[in-house]
Amino acid sequence: KAVKLLTTILALLVVYTIAWSWTVISFTTRKTALQESSTSNSRGGAALYDSTAMIFVHVGKTGGETIKWRLQVICELRGSKRKKARCKEQFSLGESLLSRRVIGYTHCGSQRPRKSMESATSFLVSIRDPIDRLVSWFQYMHPLNCSPERPSGACNLKKDTSSTWGVDFFQTCFPTMDRLLDVLQPASSSSSNLPSLTEAAGGTGSNQAANTTNANNVDCATMAIRALQGNGPRVQSNHLHFNYFYNYNRTILVYPERDVWVVRQESLWPDLKQIETLLGGDGSRKFEHEGPIITHASEKFPYKIKTADLNAAHLPAVCCTMRDEVLVYAYLLHNAVNLEAVQKQTSMNNLLSKCGVNSLQELSNTCGWKNKKKKPEGNDDKDGKVIRRLDELWPMLDIKF
Numbered sequence: 001k002a003v004k005l006l007t008t009i010l011a012l013l014v015v016y017t018i019a020w021s022w023t024v025i026s027f028t029t030r031k032t033a034l035q036e037s038s039t040s041n042s043r044g045g046a047a048l049y050d051s052t053a054m055i056f057v058h059v060g061k062t063g064g065e066t067i068k069w070r071l072q073v074i075c076e077l078r079g080s081k082r083k084k085a086r087c088k089e090q091f092s093l094g095e096s097l098l099s100r101r102v103i104g105y106t107h108c109g110s111q112r113p114r115k116s117m118e119s120a121t122s123f124l125v126s127i128r129d130p131i132d133r134l135v136s137w138f139q140y141m142h143p144l145n146c147s148p149e150r151p152s153g154a155c156n157l158k159k160d161t162s163s164t165w166g167v168d169f170f171q172t173c174f175p176t177m178d179r180l181l182d183v184l185q186p187a188s189s190s191s192s193n194l195p196s197l198t199e200a201a202g203g204t205g206s207n208q209a210a211n212t213t214n215a216n217n218v219d220c221a222t223m224a225i226r227a228l229q230g231n232g233p234r235v236q237s238n239h240l241h242f243n244y245f246y247n248y249n250r251t252i253l254v255y256p257e258r259d260v261w262v263v264r265q266e267s268l269w270p271d272l273k274q275i276e277t278l279l280g281g282d283g284s285r286k287f288e289h290e291g292p293i294i295t296h297a298s299e300k301f302p303y304k305i306k307t308a309d310l311n312a313a314h315l316p317a318v319c320c321t322m323r324d325e326v327l328v329y330a331y332l333l334h335n336a337v338n339l340e341a342v343q344k345q346t347s348m349n350n351l352l353s354k355c356g357v358n359s360l361q362e363l364s365n366t367c368g369w370k371n372k373k374k375k376p377e378g379n380d381d382k383d384g385k386v387i388r389r390l391d392e393l394w395p396m397l398d399i400k401f
Contacts, residue, residue, distance in 0.1 A: 003049055010318060049101075049279050054261065057125040057247050058107035060239025061136040063265035064126040069291035070096065070272070073105045076112040079133050096290075097281035098272065106251070108242045109234070122258050123251050126273075128265035129351050130244070130325045131318055134228065137239050138177050140296060142303045143170050150297040153238050160337045167238040169227065173220035175306045181314040184228075186319055228321050244328035252331075253392065262336040264347060275338050307354070320354035322368035326351070327393040330360060334399055348401040360397045 056071060058064035070072050072095060075087035091099060102124060104116025111117060111353065128136070139145065143166070146154040157166035174180040226232050230243040263271045269288050277283035298304075305366045307315075319326055329351065333344045357363045 062128040065294035239245040
């Protein structure tokens with residue numbers, strides 16, 4: 001009996017020793033792995049973002065065409081299997097980690113591949129200061145900038161016979177960007193012959209004029225506000241219709257748990273390199289040499305305009321009108337996992353300075369913004385599945401960048 005008892009005790013000691021040793025080894029292994037992961041994340045976050053699968057949300061007039069040519073996902077836009085295969089061959093050697101992580105692409109309401117949204121874990125969004133994006137759109141769509149050798153949105157607008165919107169907007173109402181800004185001003189400060197209307201989205205509308213219809217029976221002020229708020233016709237107003245708020249409602253609002261990455265048009269190459277580094281790739285990669293830089297031949301446009309050329313005193317009214325755009329832009333900056341705090345602050349401050357304020361809350365107070373739920377207008381959401389809401393964006397007013 002004594003021998004059996006001693007044998008049992010020894011067996012238990014052996015089991016305990018093995019279990020203790022395994023626990024120590026496991027703990028050491030986990031500790032080492034965490035240390036390596038921490039080191040990796042401090043260098044580039046490779047371990048943290050190993051499973052990242054992105055949808056590239058290409059917002060118009062934000063440099064998205066240039067970004068797109070650095071991503072293999074553009075091959076999905078090719079018409080035939082042969083063209084797709086040939087396109088993918090170009091990415092077979094030296095493809096960036098960013099390109100490998102992007103599994104889908106959405107632009108102007110179209111998505112490729114069609115079912116990629118369900119498999120994604122993150123959104124990569126191309127962004128630009130909302131006022132600069134508006135100026136770029138105006139230049140891009142202006143009828144004077146249509147030329148046979150460089151087809152563009154302006155040419156599509158001129159050829160469109162289904163609507164008079166293009167003629168009404170760019171010829172009857174706003175042949176110049178200054179005229180567009182002018183009509184948004186309070187009546188007391190407007191220098192235009194047109195009555196003004198500054199009823200910004202959700203605002204009090206205290207400055208609106210009773211009649212803004214011109215001699216051609218076109219209500220120019222209302223047309224301007226609808227266009228700037230994304231409620232213009234989807235084909236004719238183009239990238240103003242498919243704006244930040246449109247894309248937000250179909251991506252982040254539907255999948256709020258997913259990470260948001262952004263590429264700012266104003267610092268496109270540094271942002272791409274910073275994202276590549278975070279994914280564990282080469283941060284010195286020369287993205288600027290890996291594909292075409294798409295300008296839509298804007299350097300040859302007869303009608304050119306820059307934000308710096310505009311009357312700075314007229315820009316705050318634009319900010320008031322584009323409430324939804326400003327709030328989504330702020331949301332994207334604030335939630336961008338790839339930007340440092342100082343980068344977010346710099347981009348936001350650049351916009352706020354144009355708006356003539358120091359904070360979003362000050363802008364809201366100045367404009368008289370109100371948080372009203374907003375249902376889709378016209379043919380904006382034919383399927384009726386998307387309800388346009390600001391509830392998730394309204395807290396942005398209290399964020400300090």
